Amino acid sequence: MKQNKLLRAVRVTTCVAAAVTATLAAATISHAATIPNKTLVYCSEGSPAGFDPAQYTTGVDFTANTFPEYNRLVEFARGGTKVEPGLAEKWDVSHDGKTYTFHLRHGVKFQTTSYFKPTREFDADDVVFTFERMLDPNQPFRKAYPVAFPYFSDMGLDKLIKSVEKVDPYTVRFTLNEVSAPFIQNLAMEYASILSAEYADQLLKAGKAADINQYPVGTGPFIFRSYTKDSTIRFDGNPDYWKPDTVKVSKLIFSITTDASVRTQKIKRNECQVMIYPKPQDLATLKSDSNINLLAQAGFNLGYLAYNVQHKPLNNVEVRRALDMAINKHAIVESVYQGAGQPATNPMPPTQWSYDKNLKMPAYDPKKAKALLAKAGFPNGFEIHLWAMPVQRPYNPNGRLMAEMIQSDWAKIGVKATIVTYEWGEYIKRGHAGEQDAYLVGWTGDNGDPDNWLGTLLGCSAINGNNFSKWCYKPFDDLVQKGRTTTDQAQRTKYYEEAQKIFADQIPFSPIAHSTVYQPTTKNVIDMKIDPLGYSRFDGVSMK
Structure with a gap:
């Protein structure tokens, strides 16, 4: 931030959020969008440990379990570290810097899957559930499925956040125990992905709370369909995604390929269109291939x-x-x-x-x-x-x-x-x-x-x-x-x-x-970006 004072910076951010809100107002969709009938195959480097973002800390997990399925209150702009509005259209900060009030986006739908059919849209209950689960050891869902939340605790958020309250169906108030300069940045991170309280309640009643880690439900651009361990993850484009025209492929497939040399061969044969982490010794052959673009940037x-x-x-x-x-x-x-x-x-x-x-x-x-x-x-x-x-x-x-x-x-x-x-x-x-x-x-x-x-x-x-x-x-x-x-x-x-x-x-x-960092793509892939934060994101990516 160029401003020296957090409150000044947040007020600027809030103004920007309000401006962006006007642009994104059209994102509240009332009908399914038409998604181009295209399939993108991504050669990933490893299998995710699960699909509950709050439990994990690695890029392997987050590429598979966060960015396809979920959103957060605030998010990093694709390809950068600038924070922009997500499920919160805007936010306000109290004069003492300890109270953050988030005004939530209307009309956002949770994904419909073979294992869950939502009866309501996203609202404050989902935000409160997501954070109470990490804050309160006695929260019923956490007691039914007791797991660690390493990012949340590593950053001291379990001690920083005093309370998360529903003010009304579309307003949530976070009260902190002390001023936290990186708080908004921290809320844009993967662990803060918003879960469906309705889905969690369904799992809890069925005695299947642990399924939240195997069968994800979010508001994100892609809908989870299946996972074959160490082989493939399949997603469908979400026609009800709240950012219209962001989902540009109907099928997203992760082809889990642990050997970097094999990933290189697959992209050269067009068996995948995006790959991650080529071996340094394979860079020359990738650069010389007329069908491949080799994206590169200094790694953060x-x-x-x-x-x-x-x-x-x-x-x-x-x-x-x-x-x-x-x-x-x-x-x-x-x-x-x-x-x-x-x-x-x-x-x-x-x-x-x-x-x-x-x-x-x-x-x-x-x-x-x-x-x-x-x-x-x-x-x-x-x-x-x-x-x-x-x-x-x-x-x-x-x-x-x-x-x-x-x-x-x-x-x-x-x-x-x-x-x-x-x-x-x-x-x-x-x-x-x-x-x-x-x-x-x-x-x-x-x-x-x-x-x-x-x-x-x-x-x-x-x-x-x-x-x-x-x-x-x-x-x-x-x-x-x-x-x-x-x-x-x-x-x-x-x-x-x-x-x-x-x-x-x-x-x-x-x-x-x-x-x-290098990320090869075939030349029919449009607008793939290297994320400085270490993940691969496919919202906004299209195919010729």
């Missing part, structure tokens, strides 16, 4: 190696410094990223405001690293388990190769690393549980706010979620909390720069690299 991401500080000897900061100093990041960028990236020094990418370009991290120095290990009491090194990602992600195109290179680097200082891995869903689950020693993972920004990096990945409230280092350091956490509750961006930047200096001193994880 970070690949890193988390040290579980609850496991000895990783609780020793000198050990972490030695391990970091022994990793040849430039060699990794050349071999793993094939040069399509840059070595990382910070816990956020250079395109994130408040990034400290003057931050000093220890340089690659194996001799000094070995001496530091000896000083820490490990002259002969030690043994450690190094976890390697099983899937290709934008921040890490080859987890196995990266692990092998780190394994080789550490062997030079006497550290013997055994590489282990699991299927992606299990990998993340075990990482949340803290089973790992050193853990390769990464992050693509969710909302354009620094808190999404420092708070979500390193905050004390996130140690059972995306803080895979299990690192809770009060001086750092205090700065993150101050940043959340301060509305002046210049002051927030100062807090975050101080936090980055503490990070560089303590090294709870080793930043490895920021990558360039």
Whole structure:
């Protein structure tokens, strides 16, 4: 935000929302839209763990379980991080910055499926249900289907939100316990996708609450039809979608293809029209194919190696410094990223405001690293388990190769690393549980706010979620909390720069690299955009 004050920024946002509302007023449709009879096949890289967005944190899940089926009160514009009205036409903020009142869109329909036929349109009850389920451990649906909500808790929203109230059928009031500068940005994230309270009530009465994770119902552009694990997900275009002319294909099929080389072959044979995450070594052949467009942009991401500080000897900061100093990041960028990236020094990418370009991290120095290990009491090194990602992600195109290179680097200082891995869903689950020693993972920004990096990945409230280092350091956490509750961006930047200096001193994880993101499409695909937040979205995409 260019404005320094949150309230000024939100008032501007509200004015913009009002203007956009006039444009979107026509989006309240009273009859089914005609959708072009086109099929788009997307070669995705992995299977979703489920279809309940509030439970998950990965792009694999969100591409499949959020953007086709659901909407949120506010949303990120396609291909960017600007927040625009979603299921809320506009919103107001109280003078003290603690009360947000959302005015909901009329005429929005929940999807009709083989397992649910709505009897009413979207209203305030659905918003209240969605958030009460995450807020209240005693909420009946949550008790019937008890699951964790990692994003909601990692960002401290369970403590921030005091209440969510229905003012009238189309007005909802959120009351916060304190000012939260990134609150609107946070509400645009995937976990905040609005569920149908009527559908949830149907499941609850039938004793099938867990079905919400297998059979989704939302207000989004595509209707879920079927999922064959590790094979395909099928969607139909939603003729009743509240944004007319946004749904431009009648069939959307996810062809789950875990091998990047196979994805490349499929798109070259037109077996899919969009693919994700080509291998760096396949870029040249894709560029030379006359039937393929190769979209590319700098990634808003970070690949890193988390040290579980609850496991000895990783609780020793000198050990972490030695391990970091022994990793040849430039060699990794050349071999793993094939040069399509840059070595990382910070816990956020250079395109994130408040990034400290003057931050000093220890340089690659194996001799000094070995001496530091000896000083820490490990002259002969030690043994450690190094976890390697099983899937290709934008921040890490080859987890196995990266692990092998780190394994080789550490062997030079006497550290013997055994590489282990699991299927992606299990990998993340075990990482949340803290089973790992050193853990390769990464992050693509969710909302354009620094808190999404420092708070979500390193905050004390996130140690059972995306803080895979299990690192809770009060001086750092205090700065993150101050940043959340301060509305002046210049002051927030100062807090975050101080936090980055503490990070560089303590090294709870080793930043490895920021990558360039590529997304190939066949040339008959129109208006596909690379999403800086790391997902693939098909609203607005058409076929020749």
